[in-house]
Amino acid sequence: MTTLIAAIRSGGQTGVDRGALDAARAAGVTIEGWCPAGGWAEDLPEAPGLLMDYPELRETPSPELAQRTAWNVRDSDVTLIIGPDADMKSSDASPGTALTKDLASSLSRPSRTVGKGDIEGTVEWLRNQGTELTVNIAGPRESEWPGAYEASYRIVGDLLRLSAGSQPSTSA
Template sequence: MNQDRSTPTFVPQRIVSGGQTGVDRAGLEAALALGIEHGGWCPKGRLSEDGSIPSRYELQEMDSPEYPPRTEQNVVDSDATLILYEGKLKGGTLLTQRLAKRHNRDCLCVKIDPKNLDRLREWLAQTRPSVLNVAGPRDSSQPKIEARALEFLLQAFAT
């Protein structure tokens, strides 16, 4: 990682996600840790793979209990989408990328790796999203990805 960053750190005003375990929650936890406004849309009943999404996350419920509608609404309501992953894009993560393209939203797919921090910082500085949608795999498909994604985000937003 380059400690002498030529690109100043850009931090969005708001981070949104769908509240699923994994990368979604890492985005919300990063916002809470850094004092950034957070929110987003989640399925009816605050549905997630581990039960109900914790109430500390300020998410609005969709009318549908399905995941795709909230995924699309979070893409539409954001200036840009950041997809963090390890391995191949699939399922809801791949859907998020396709929806960002369909709705003409900036989207960066980046592997969680310290070598990619500068790439993420440069993209944030260039796109300057006020509202950033953070998405990626859930914990059941990539065990412990939430912790790795949270650490990556905290490093990316460090000033």
């Protein structure tokens, strides 16, 4: 059976990244991604860092966050940027989120910004991109958007359910 989303890719930072990885793991969808050398994340600055909880991720040679971001965009079919709403402007984005948008454009990778009210439209957009997609999920850290983890977990969970033919959750 062909699936729409074969894997969720993310860098494992607090907030949107981890919410996406955890939602995919809970749904039984493959998780993968690049993280900075040493598994660095804002809440886990010492090696092995986030690799203790997310051994599926691979370290980049560099501790620089930009390399992790670039490689995750490069190695995905599409990128979804999760934010407080689907109309998030580049000027409203965190530096990492803005970099993700720029890299997706420069690498000619399809990207879309997703807010909590845009699940059905996003699934339709994904269907137009193909099947067996590796979807890179990016967005603000928890420190940049309090509640990012919960929002991302809910949005990615809903995307996975709806893309598999089930209904999205009704929780707010």
